[in-house]
Amino acid sequence: MFQVGVLLLVAGFGRPPLQAQTTLPEGRGRNEFQRICGQCHGVEMAVKLRMSEDRWAGVVDDMVSRGAQGTQDDFDRVSRYLGKYFGPEAATAGKVSVNKASAKDLVAAGVPEDAAALIISFREKNGSLKSWAELEKIPGLDLSKLGAKKDQLDFTAQ
Numbered sequence: 001m002f003q004v005g006v007l008l009l010v011a012g013f014g015r016p017p018l019q020a021q022t023t024l025p026e027g028r029g030r031n032e033f034q035r036i037c038g039q040c041h042g043v044e045m046a047v048k049l050r051m052s053e054d055r056w057a058g059v060v061d062d063m064v065s066r067g068a069q070g071t072q073d074d075f076d077r078v079s080r081y082l083g084k085y086f087g088p089e090a091a092t093a094g095k096v097s098v099n100k101a102s103a104k105d106l107v108a109a110g111v112p113e114d115a116a117a118l119i120i121s122f123r124e125k126n127g128s129l130k131s132w133a134e135l136e137k138i139p140g141l142d143l144s145k146l147g148a149k150k151d152q153l154d155f156t157a158q
């Protein structure tokens with residue numbers, strides 16, 4: 001077989017081999033990723049790294065230089081797949097931005113109206129919120145009402 005994990009293992013990103021039951025997003029390049037990269041890397045590696053397609057292409061090129069087996073089309077599909085589903089933009093896809101959304105947008109995402117108003121008011125006075133923990137600084141905000149929405153909120157700065 002081939003060795004594709006040296007660089008990522010050295011960098012501390014190596015994971016157990018991809019298991020058949022691991023769920024990956026459907027898309028062109030998924031099968032190639034499983035066949036080529038899944039021999040040494042789990043999905044966790046892709047999720048953790050969150051790189052652009054160009055940066056993924058660099059990693060794939062490095063793995064090819066270390067013996068990864070496939071065609072150039074296979075490698076291109078893997079890079080595109082990883083960039084699309086595990087790129088920086090994918091990390092915030094489907095989330096509402098706490099720092100950019102209007103009160104109406106927050107409510108549409110399931111944030112209670114009173115909580116949305118408090119978040120907007122606090123944000124306007126104090127600037128961007130950097131994390132879930134910073135919501136604790138908002139006087140009168142009941143975080144227990146937001147708990148179910150925690151994974152749907154994005155704290156990326158403006």
